[in-house]
Amino acid sequence: MRKWGGMHPALRAVLVGAAACAVILAAGLIAGESLEDAIANAVFYALMIGGGVFFLTKRFPTAAEKLDEHGTLVIFLRFPGSPPGSLSSIWRMGIARPGAERIDFQPIVDDTLIPNGRSKALTGLGAAAIPTRKTDRHDHQQDVPLDFQILTLDSDDGVIEIAASRATLQKIERAVGSASS
Template identity: 70%
Template sequence: MRKWGEMHPALRAVLVGVVACAAILAAGLILGGTLEDAVANAAFYALMIGGGVFFMTTRFPTDAAKPDEPGKFVIFLRFPDSSPGSLSSTWQMGVASPGPGRIDFQPTVHGELIASGRSKALTGLRATEFPPRKANRQDAKQEVPLDFHVISLNSDAGVIDIAAGPATLQNLQRVVLTPS
């Protein structure tokens, strides 16, 4: 069912809206409300819930953004230990080209893989003692999908956080943290 929902986000939103409408309509009638009030409430909340589901599932298609070249990965990057007032809590989407102890990061436009901004070479990458964690709501506010995982790495420029899909993170760790 989940795979079908990923292939048809609009139909999934309609299905969720219909189920929400039926449940809210039944609850309104069982609680003794008038038919008009129950129908109005059910229609309103069904549209709100269905619309929310649709926009949440189409906001960032995780499978659509894949680079054309092998050995390049779509990731999100941030520098959590930057000075206050800087971009320490802001995630930047881009394409990573990993190598032993190094990642070349090219920022891109969200949703498309068009380069925007200056490329960064992150060198001297080493593992930290922190285990990978799942992206949370604060990360999702900046377009990081909730099914992504986040790792922290030490670099010559300080600690960096990288968010990507679990398979992508495993590949990055394998390439970057393997001695040359």
């Protein structure tokens, strides 16, 4: 269902708006509002909710697609083997420029993709023995999208994890010469 919603963001927004309209209309009538007031409130809030869903779902992929045209990718990065207290479990959103056995990672502010901080070169990248896995609820709490997967790589700085879409992970695997999938 999520995959279908991603392919049809306008239709998903209309369906969410219609469902919100029905729920708000029913709640208004149960609460004792007049029919005209209940309809007006339901339509108003349905338009607000449906519009919000549409614009929120269209914003991130469009920006990521623009970056992809220039050879850069949107990823989330973390260092799971870092010492305790060093934010090893925190995902950092950023822009990646993959190359031969390296990735240049630039942190970004949010989904507007504004660079923030210094670029870091992750060198000596190679396949780790851990297979690609799906993100879990702890990852989603840090705004990692639901359909992202996690790739584990060995680097000169230790083990790193990259969360990205499947297509992005495949591009990274090809660029760094990884044999994992």
